[in-house]
Amino acid sequence: MLYQRLIDWIRPASSETKQSAAAPLIALNAHGRPVWTPRNYTALAKEGFMRNPVAYRCVRMIAEAAASIPFTLREGASELDRHPLLDLLKKPNPVTGGVEFFEDWYSYLQIAGNAYFEAVSLESEIRELYVLRPDRVKVIPGPEGWPSAYEYSAGGRSIRFAQDTPNGIPPIYHMALFHPDSDHYGMSPLEAAACAIDIHNAAGAWNKALLDNSARPSGALVYQGKGGNSNLSEDQFARLKAELEGAFQGMENAGRPMLLEGGLDWKSMGYSPREMDFIDAKHTAARDIALAFGVPPMLLGIPGDNTFSNYAEANRNFWRQTILPLVAKTANALTNWIGPAYGNNLHLGFNPDRIEALRLEREALWKRIGAADFLTPDEKRAAIGYGPLSEDE
Numbered sequence: 001m002l003y004q005r006l007i008d009w010i011r012p013a014s015s016e017t018k019q020s021a022a023a024p025l026i027a028l029n030a031h032g033r034p035v036w037t038p039r040n041y042t043a044l045a046k047e048g049f050m051r052n053p054v055a056y057r058c059v060r061m062i063a064e065a066a067a068s069i070p071f072t073l074r075e076g077a078s079e080l081d082r083h084p085l086l087d088l089l090k091k092p093n094p095v096t097g098g099v100e101f102f103e104d105w106y107s108y109l110q111i112a113g114n115a116y117f118e119a120v121s122l123e124s125e126i127r128e129l130y131v132l133r134p135d136r137v138k139v140i141p142g143p144e145g146w147p148s149a150y151e152y153s154a155g156g157r158s159i160r161f162a163q164d165t166p167n168g169i170p171p172i173y174h175m176a177l178f179h180p181d182s183d184h185y186g187m188s189p190l191e192a193a194a195c196a197i198d199i200h201n202a203a204g205a206w207n208k209a210l211l212d213n214s215a216r217p218s219g220a221l222v223y224q225g226k227g228g229n230s231n232l233s234e235d236q237f238a239r240l241k242a243e244l245e246g247a248f249q250g251m252e253n254a255g256r257p258m259l260l261e262g263g264l265d266w267k268s269m270g271y272s273p274r275e276m277d278f279i280d281a282k283h284t285a286a287r288d289i290a291l292a293f294g295v296p297p298m299l300l301g302i303p304g305d306n307t308f309s310n311y312a313e314a315n316r317n318f319w320r321q322t323i324l325p326l327v328a329k330t331a332n333a334l335t336n337w338i339g340p341a342y343g344n345n346l347h348l349g350f351n352p353d354r355i356e357a358l359r360l361e362r363e364a365l366w367k368r369i370g371a372a373d374f375l376t377p378d379e380k381r382a383a384i385g386y387g388p389l390s391e392d393e
Helices: 002-010 023-030 041-050 053-067 084-090 098-112 194-212 234-247 275-293 311-341 356-370 377-383
Strands: 072-075 078-080 114-122 125-132 137-141 147-154 157-162 172-176 219-223 264-268 346-349
Touching: 041 053, 041 098, 041 194, 053 098, 053 194, 053 275, 053 311, 084 125, 084 311, 098 114, 098 125, 098 311, 114 311, 125 311, 137 172, 147 172, 172 311, 194 275, 311 346, 311 356, 356 377
Parallel strands: none
Antiparallel strands: 072 078, 072 346, 114 125, 114 172, 137 147, 147 157, 219 264
16 A cells, blocks of 8 residues: 555656656665665676786677678668768767777677766767767666656766757667666676676785785794794894895795794795695686676687587687677667667667678588488578578579
8 A cells, every 4th residue: 555655656656657656666775876886896897807818808709790790771671881870870979980899799798787888969860879888877767756857977077968868869868778676777797797706816916915025925034042932032033024024025035045043943934735726726717707798618728618519619609709799799789779860660680690700610511401302492591591592583
C-alpha cells in the first residue's frame, strides 16, 4: 500500500506517459543530482593498467584489434560504399582519426566499464564526435530515473549536457558494461581482476626487493659474547645496524665481503618450498587477469596454459568471443544513437570476411559449401551471407 502511494505521488494516475513503473524509485534518490562513479577510477587505472603489464597488454590487444575493423553501412539490403556517416566515423574530429578514436573508446570501456561519445552539432547536423574521459563524466538522473543529462568536469569547471535536443539526437551517448550493483555505471574487467592484479603486482615488487638485496635471501647476525652473554649494548646495536645499512645493503654493495668482529656470526635464511610458490602464484594471477578480459593466456605468453591446441586456435577464439561481440555492440549503439540523423533505414555493421585473423576459418567454410553439390548457387551464396545472383548473372 505504501509502495503504491509512493508511486502515485511520483507519477499521477492520470498520466498516460509510457514509462517503467520502477524507474521513479531510482529517480527518488538522486533526481537532478550528479551520481558519482562508485569507485576510484584513477587508482584502478594506475594500479591495473599503468603498473600491470598483463592488464596493459590485454587492454591494448582488445582496443587495437577492435579499432582495426572498418564499419560497413547498409540502407535496407544494399551496402553503401560512400556516405556522410561513414566519412564522420573515418574522421570524427580535426585532431583524431577513426582508428585512434575507437582505440580510445574501447580502451576506456575496458578500464572503466564506461565510455562516452560526445556529438557536436551545427544547424542540427552532426559535424564532429569526441570520446570523453569517463572519470570526468557524471550521470544526472531525470524524473523517470534514467539519465536526463550528463555533467563533464575538468580544471575546476563543469558543463552540463541536456539529453533533450531540437534535432532529437542526444549530445552524449553512454555505453556501460553490465554492473550488478549500479543503476547508472558499468563494471570494468579491471575491477573483476583487481585481486589478481594486486597479487601480480605484489609478486613483481617482491622480485624487485630481492634484486635490490643482490638476489639473495635475508640473513641474521648472531652475537655470542664472552661468558654466554648474547646481548649487545644500545651503542653497539646502533653502530652495527648503521654499518650494515650503509655498507652492505643495496645493489651497489652486491657481493661485498663482510668482516665480522669477534662474537658475530652470519646465519643465512633460505626459502622453503612453500615460499617459492610465489612464482606459480604470479602465473596463476596473470591467467586470471587474462580471463577477466577474455584474452587467451596463450596469446600473452603466460606459461602453463594448455587450453588451446595451438596459437591460431587461441587467436580465432579471441576474435570470435571477445572482439566481434564488442564491435557489434558499438555498431548497434552508433546506429541507434546517430543513425536517425541520416535516415531511419540505415544500419552500421562490419564484414567478417574482411578480417584477416578469420581468413582460414572463412576459407574452410567456402570449401565445404563449394563441395555441397546438393545446393543451388543461390543457396550456397545464402549460406555464406551473400544475396542471390541477379538474372543477368
